[in-house]
Amino acid sequence: MKKIKMGWVGCGGISKTHAQNIQSLSDRMEVTHLVDIIPERAQAVVDQVGSGQVETDYRKIYDKVDAVLLSLPHDLHCRAALDFLAAGKHVLVEKPMANSEEECRQMIAAARKADRKLMVAYCMRYHPLVLKMKELIDSQEYGEIFQVSIWTEQHTEYPTGHWGLEARRLGGGQFFSHGCHYVDLLLWFLGRPVRGLHMGTRRGTPWMEKEGTSNVVIEFEDGKMGYHFGTWGARGTKLGYSFHAHCTGGMLELNIAQGTLSVHVNGQETVLMKSDEVKPMIRQMSHFLDCIENNTQPLTDPVSSLEGLRVIWKLYEAEEKQIMADLRNEGLGSLKKEMRPTELVDIKPFKENCSSKSHKLLING
Ligand SMILES: NC(=O)c1ccc[n+]([C@@H]2O[C@H](COP(=O)([O-])OP(=O)(O)OC[C@H]3O[C@@H](n4cnc5c(N)ncnc54)[C@H](O)[C@@H]3O)[C@@H](O)[C@H]2O)c1
Numbered sequence: 001m002k003k004i005k006m007g008w009v010g011c012g013g014i015s016k017t018h019a020q021n022i023q024s025l026s027d028r029m030e031v032t033h034l035v036d037i038i039p040e041r042a043q044a045v046v047d048q049v050g051s052g053q054v055e056t057d058y059r060k061i062y063d064k065v066d067a068v069l070l071s072l073p074h075d076l077h078c079r080a081a082l083d084f085l086a087a088g089k090h091v092l093v094e095k096p097m098a099n100s101e102e103e104c105r106q107m108i109a110a111a112r113k114a115d116r117k118l119m120v121a122y123c124m125r126y127h128p129l130v131l132k133m134k135e136l137i138d139s140q141e142y143g144e145i146f147q148v149s150i151w152t153e154q155h156t157e158y159p160t161g162h163w164g165l166e167a168r169r170l171g172g173g174q175f176f177s178h179g180c181h182y183v184d185l186l187l188w189f190l191g192r193p194v195r196g197l198h199m200g201t202r203r204g205t206p207w208m209e210k211e212g213t214s215n216v217v218i219e220f221e222d223g224k225m226g227y228h229f230g231t232w233g234a235r236g237t238k239l240g241y242s243f244h245a246h247c248t249g250g251m252l253e254l255n256i257a258q259g260t261l262s263v264h265v266n267g268q269e270t271v272l273m274k275s276d277e278v279k280p281m282i283r284q285m286s287h288f289l290d291c292i293e294n295n296t297q298p299l300t301d302p303v304s305s306l307e308g309l310r311v312i313w314k315l316y317e318a319e320e321k322q323i324m325a326d327l328r329n330e331g332l333g334s335l336k337k338e339m340r341p342t343e344l345v346d347i348k349p350f351k352e353n354c355s356s357k358s359h360k361l362l363i364n365g
Helices: 013-019 039-049 072-087 100-115 129-140 181-189 279-292 301-321
Strands: 003-010 031-034 052-053 067-070 090-093 117-119 145-155 192-201 211-220 225-233 241-247 250-255 258-263 267-274 340-346 359-363
Touching: 003 279, 013 039, 013 258, 013 279, 031 039, 039 052, 039 267, 067 072, 067 279, 100 117, 100 267, 100 301, 117 181, 117 279, 117 301, 129 181, 129 241, 129 250, 129 267, 145 181, 181 225, 181 301, 192 301, 258 359
Parallel strands: 003 031, 003 067, 031 052, 067 090, 090 117, 145 225
Antiparallel strands: 145 241, 192 211, 211 225, 241 250, 250 258, 258 267, 340 359
């Protein structure tokens, strides 16, 4: 099969993580162009990837690539995605998809019009331990789930002048920028949300225009609860990135830093699976290539990404009004009737290290 020619646009912090071990996909793709308005950054990624030509204007690569990875400031996601889709290119866009519902809808419409893939880089959905946790929750291996708690404690302090300090460019605060991964996972793990509450603070992260620390509680159908605590102000951490899923027959514990998924039953901890991957960028990129090669829809498709962001926007709105957010019409699948015919797709590439049962999910056509 012909190799897919990839361009990367935006060669800042996260592109270095995307570049790690990317050579393992060299039989399927070639990174041909690295674009950044600061050419030294693009050159640094060329050096890491071992291939590619530096450009400073992404319009110069329309005719030279089949697909692009967009790792840009959030307020540029929509414009760049629309430009590449209009040029007939497949797009893998970093999370969060865009800063407004209007922008997300434009991107979805453009991908449909161009008949190209548009995938959102919610990398945690491709993590082998997260996939295993999802499988154990769905199969009720340890009984019925009633609470998922997710902690993310990190120190993220952007330098003066960085776009991430501005709420308008970031699209909000820590909750929107980083919490979007975990709202997406809570919805994926727990189903339909009913109501929720977000409270954030700038205290401890004065460099942020909006919250740098956030707490969100979501009640789901059947009384299931989801909680996420995220901070960019941690001066130390005990939990790092940890997920606890309380089920009636045991508690599943996922610790990303330790690379373990365990179950606690009757005071005994049993390690179920190990993985030293922190960010599964290669699996995510491999899935993007699969979708292009096989003409299938991505697990992290743009409609479900918009559905997750709508929950965040509703929670922000309710926080402003000091009320509880009504989430009864939100969640994954909520825009299904309006925006997509349903189609069942097997997500096989992510089953390695997991049991043979396959995940089925609803995706847009
Ligand atoms: N998946 C994850 O875990 C994860 C982690 C961090 C960041 N991200 C996401 O990755 C994206 C980028 O974040 P980052 O931390 O790498 O930001 P960054 O500021 O480090 O990098 C952005 C880069 O884009 C470049 N740029 C700006 N305008 C440009 C333009 N018009 N054309 C070409 N290049 C341009 C900048 O010069 C900069 O090098 C964001 O969407 C962010 O949320 C994802």
